Amino acid sequence: MFDLHPKEHRNELFGRDSELEYLLEQLLAGNWVVVGGQREIGKTSLVKVAIRELKEKHGFKGAYVNLRGVRSLNALLTSLIPEMNSSRVKLDLSFNVNFIMGSAGIQVKRDAKAVSSLNELLNSVHEDFVIALDEVQELSQASKQFLDILGNVFSSNSRVRFLFTGSYIGVTRILIDPPSTSPLHGRPPVILNLRPFNDNTSRVFLRKGMREIGVDFNGEEEVVRRLDGVVGWLTLFGNFYAVRKKGLEEALNFAESEGKKIMIGEFEHFLENKNNKIVYTTLMDVIKVATKWRDIKRGIEIGIGGIDDKQLSSALDSLVSNNFIEKVGRGEYRIIDPLLRKIDYSKILKSRL
Ligand SMILES: Nc1ncnc2c1ncn2[C@@H]1O[C@H](COP(=O)(O)OP(=O)(O)OP(=O)(O)O)[C@@H](O)[C@H]1O
Ligand SMILES: [Mg+2]
Numbered sequence: 001m002f003d004l005h006p007k008e009h010r011n012e013l014f015g016r017d018s019e020l021e022y023l024l025e026q027l028l029a030g031n032w033v034v035v036g037g038q039r040e041i042g043k044t045s046l047v048k049v050a051i052r053e054l055k056e057k058h059g060f061k062g063a064y065v066n067l068r069g070v071r072s073l074n075a076l077l078t079s080l081i082p083e084m085n086s087s088r089v090k091l092d093l094s095f096n097v098n099f100i101m102g103s104a105g106i107q108v109k110r111d112a113k114a115v116s117s118l119n120e121l122l123n124s125v126h127e128d129f130v131i132a133l134d135e136v137q138e139l140s141q142a143s144k145q146f147l148d149i150l151g152n153v154f155s156s157n158s159r160v161r162f163l164f165t166g167s168y169i170g171v172t173r174i175l176i177d178p179p180s181t182s183p184l185h186g187r188p189p190v191i192l193n194l195r196p197f198n199d200n201t202s203r204v205f206l207r208k209g210m211r212e213i214g215v216d217f218n219g220e221e222e223v224v225r226r227l228d229g230v231v232g233w234l235t236l237f238g239n240f241y242a243v244r245k246k247g248l249e250e251a252l253n254f255a256e257s258e259g260k261k262i263m264i265g266e267f268e269h270f271l272e273n274k275n276n277k278i279v280y281t282t283l284m285d286v287i288k289v290a291t292k293w294r295d296i297k298r299g300i301e302i303g304i305g306g307i308d309d310k311q312l313s314s315a316l317d318s319l320v321s322n323n324f325i326e327k328v329g330r331g332e333y334r335i336i337d338p339l340l341r342k343i344d345y346s347k348i349l350k351s352r353l
Contacts, residue, residue, distance in 0.1 A: 001212055004236070034165070167322055228338045263343060270324070278304055283300065
């Protein structure tokens with residue numbers, strides 16, 4: 001339970017039975033799926049377990065490609081081919097133009113173009129095949145051509161299913177709501193947004209993990225109060241406390257500070273292409289203490305002067321769709337992850353100027 005790597009087996013995946021069933025059901029029915037959710041909520045683990053289940057129980061072939069650092073379609077092709085070769089995906093390349101076939105599988109011809117090769121490769125797949133693209137927002141620079149390829153594959157080869165993960169930045173949003181000119185328009189993938197565990201599930205997770213390594217523990221209340229139900233933070237805590245044998249307070253502080261670093265990085269990344277950064281940083285600082293629209297607006301006015309309703313509402317929407325805050329009722333917003341409350345957002349802005 002407290003192993004820090006993404007989980008890969010169904011019996012290691014805690015508390016996600018219904019999400020896993022739903023995901024498998026959708027993929028088996030031929031739908032494509034986007035698994036969304038905040039950092040460290042368990043997206044990669046769910047996807048890896050789903051691929052394994054499809055392979056072992058449903059006769060699928062599967063490929064998992066982590067797109068972190070993969071910025072071009074050429075790089076995507078280069079990461080995909082060895083995955084397909086090692087899982088021996090059946091291909092029908094009788095009209096092949098872009099590939100050389102050898103004993104170890106296929107290879108791209110030297111002068112082949114990425115777009116044409118990807119189209120040819122995916123359309124030649126001749127058995128049920130699921131491709132997971134993790135961190136799909138990384139491909140945003142290639143988004144138009146990428147969407148064209150996806151649209152083409154979707155309409156010509158129903159044996160290929162894509163499974164995407166990512167926060168809602170960049171391409172993920174384009175996937176969910178493709179522009180009307182995109183071939184994916186009208187064929188939206190299913191969205192599965194992972195949420196934190198509730199308090200009880202979090203406590204059971206901690207207890208189960210402790211029991212697994214034979215550690216006596218009764219600090220669940222305190223841990224859940226401080227870290228809430230984000231499985232990655234709970235795992236980090238469990239690993240520090242039970243595996244590395246640190247004290248309760250030290251392990252909690254560690255989980256908090258590591259988590260905070262990740263979330264600061266995430267927020268900075270979110271701010272990168274925003275030109276009204278101060279609106280977002282002030283909003284996050286305000287929502288730590290105010291949840292109602294009226295109070296939030298007042299907080300912003302005190303912090304940076306006036307803001308019109310339209311601008312405020314679009315900034316709030318953007319924070320919601322990037323999983324930094326949650327809409328809890330009409331005109332009411334909340335920061336979900338307790339670690340996000342511990343960040344001083346005005347400092348982030350200062351350190352960037
Ligand atoms: N359902 C689960 N049961 C047990 N442990 C889990 C579960 N989901 C995730 N974990 C653990 O939580 C941590 C984060 O998981 P994972 O990498 O799958 O999340 P993620 O959402 O992909 O994170 P990131 O945003 O960093 O890519 C890992 O240590 C993993 O082992
Ligand atoms: Mg991940």
